[in-house]
Amino acid sequence: MSAWLRQxxxxxxxxxxxxxRDPLATLFNVMVIGVALALPLGGYMLLQNLGSVSRQxxxxxxxxxxxxxxADKADIAALQARLKQTPGVRALRFISREQALEGLxxxxxxxxxxxxxxxxxxxDAFVLETGGSAAELxxxxxxxxxxxxxxxxxxxxxxxxxxxxxxxxxRTAVLIxxxxxxxxxxxxxFNTIRLQILTQKDExxxxxxxxxxDAFIRRPFxxxxxxxxxxxxxAALAIVYLCMRILxxxxxxxxxxxxxxxxxxxxGLSDCLALLAFAAILxxxxxxxxxxxxxxxxEPR
Numbered sequence: 001m002s003a004w005l006r007q008x009x010x011x012x013x014x015x016x017x018x019x020x021r022d023p024l025a026t027l028f029n030v031m032v033i034g035v036a037l038a039l040p041l042g043g044y045m046l047l048q049n050l051g052s053v054s055r056q057x058x059x060x061x062x063x064x065x066x067x068x069x070x071a072d073k074a075d076i077a078a079l080q081a082r083l084k085q086t087p088g089v090r091a092l093r094f095i096s097r098e099q100a101l102e103g104l105x106x107x108x109x110x111x112x113x114x115x116x117x118x119x120x121x122x123x124d125a126f127v128l129e130t131g132g133s134a135a136e137l138x139x140x141x142x143x144x145x146x147x148x149x150x151x152x153x154x155x156x157x158x159x160x161x162x163x164x165x166x167x168x169x170x171r172t173a174v175l176i177x178x179x180x181x182x183x184x185x186x187x188x189x190f191n192t193i194r195l196q197i198l199t200q201k202d203e204x205x206x207x208x209x210x211x212x213x214d215a216f217i218r219r220p221f222x223x224x225x226x227x228x229x230x231x232x233x234x235a236a237l238a239i240v241y242l243c244m245r246i247l248x249x250x251x252x253x254x255x256x257x258x259x260x261x262x263x264x265x266x267x268g269l270s271d272c273l274a275l276l277a278f279a280a281i282l283x284x285x286x287x288x289x290x291x292x293x294x295x296x297x298x299e300p301r
Contacts, residue, residue, distance in 0.1 A: 033188060033229065033233075034235025035239065036236075037181065037233060038236040038240050038243075040174050045266070047174060049264050062129055063144065065150050066150075066152040080092070088130050088140055089130060093129075094126055100125065141155060185282045186289070190287075190290040225283040226287070228283050229281070244266055251263055
């Protein structure tokens, strides 16, 4: 086992030295892979941040019940008692039409409009707090609509559900883009390894003449693919991180205008390691396909 590990370590060091001998070509290959990975990676990071924000904003799901204009105090008391017994309702709050009007008067842009009204057009309302999901709220909606003196039921989480649908669409688009660019990464590695095989054709022939096994000959090319993929993954992380820092300057200024401290957050250590492993595997796959295709064509004469 120790001899096997030592051989792989020696091959890895030798491959790294070969990459260092031609830094410009190595840099271009790594940057091509890095840019290809950075596009879906940046989209995934953006969706991850938006998803966390939507969960924070959604908070505790609520339902607003607007009562009919002719609902009197007895109707309101009866409805309140019935709502307290409704399964799924954790808490409820009654907002009279007078309270709702006073709340609107506090708004700077509506104070003049409210003052010009002859009568109060707002209805009485109940705000229900539930611990259920959007799907559970939809099941509860018909039951609440059927209650007496309820004119309208509004699910305050409906827009969150629409946002989740848009986020799911974004995830699908990022997945498609990542798949296409992953194929491109494999193709880049395939072509790079092919050129390396052609460059070292004489060396490979000599190795086969003196009895080198196919596994021994293939090993450096596999390491080359893995190294290129991993370095491309590092380049992608660096690109996304720099873009995030640049975008955060504008995002923080915009968030302050809305009284928020929102900013884009980078991936955790586990996500970064997962990306590097994924990029290395793609590099190995491209190397494996190239070696399997071209190495068999080289035989000692």
